[in-house]
């Protein structure tokens with residue numbers, strides 16, 4: 675598996691997005707465990723989760739699945755678990771709370787559920803328009819200083835917010851996680867800022883999101899054609915395209931089945947030509 679840098683840590687270029695295991699109608703715990711184990715067997719060393727990933731509103735469902743699967747795997751010491759805080763959940767509703775005191779409590783909950791003393795990568799999930807961003811970033815700084823998190827990331831942040839985050843967090847900030855896929859490309863300016871500042875960029879919903887990913891080739895014909903040329907799936911061609919966009923990219927395709935992550939983990943071997951890239955632009 676190709677490797678990429680996340681601050682001082684080296685991780686697999688393809689991570690596992692764990693969200694599809696904690697949505698309404700998601701698989702049972704045994705399938706979730708098998709999916710996470712398949713990812714680790716395939717060389718995946720980054721797992722992306724969040725306290726807010728839950729099928730029913732109870733915070734922590736996904737973090738608990740990830741923690742349990744890592745415990746039952748055996749030696750998973752080379753795996754970096756990246757979680758997030760800052761979203762609230764009530765049933766199927768998603769809210770925001772960017773207050774420092776909320777983030778501290780959320781982080782403590784994630785620490786407990788993941789069963790660690792310090793979180794490898796803690797990402798602020800989404801800016802809260804009711805709380806100045808600098809205040810929320812100050813809370814992340816405090817979590818770094820207290821040793822409760824080893825590295826910080828931001829998500830759904832615009833270029834100005836990324837720059838502000840780096841001013842406040844310094845080297846503690848290692849990543850940005852924004853939406854980027856064939857049909858959603860408006861985060862390319864944030865990718866450029868990441869390259870400039872030496873941050874990793876984790877495209878979320880890289881295949882178009884749960885429910886859309888399977889149809890990727892049908893509405894993205896250029897990706898279907900490139901995939902056919904390389905005898906791979908449109909999803910594998912898409913992940914190869916994202917990795918080719920920049921060395922800052924670490925893709926985190928979601929999966930709720932072992933086959934999906936096994937297939938995604940093979941995508942770094944797809945060698946796109948300049949003609950392919952031009953066609954996908």
Ligand SMILES: NC(=O)c1ccc[n+]([C@@H]2O[C@H](COP(=O)([O-])OP(=O)(O)OC[C@H]3O[C@@H](n4cnc5c(N)ncnc54)[C@H](OP(=O)(O)O)[C@@H]3O)[C@@H](O)[C@H]2O)c1
Pocket residue numbers: 690691692693694722723799800829830851852877878879880881882883884885887888907909910926927928929930931932934935937938
């Ligand atoms: N920061 C944020 O605000 C935010 C928002 C959304 C998501 N995320 C993160 O980003 C991750 C990825 O996004 P996502 O899960 O929403 O969408 P996605 O990765 O675009 O699509 C996920 C779906 O793609 C299918 N899939 C994965 N690999 C495949 C392959 N090689 N071939 C065919 N189908 C494949 C999976 O099917 P199966 O389920 O059948 O395996 C899964 O349901 C999430 O899991 C989460 O960690 C972050």
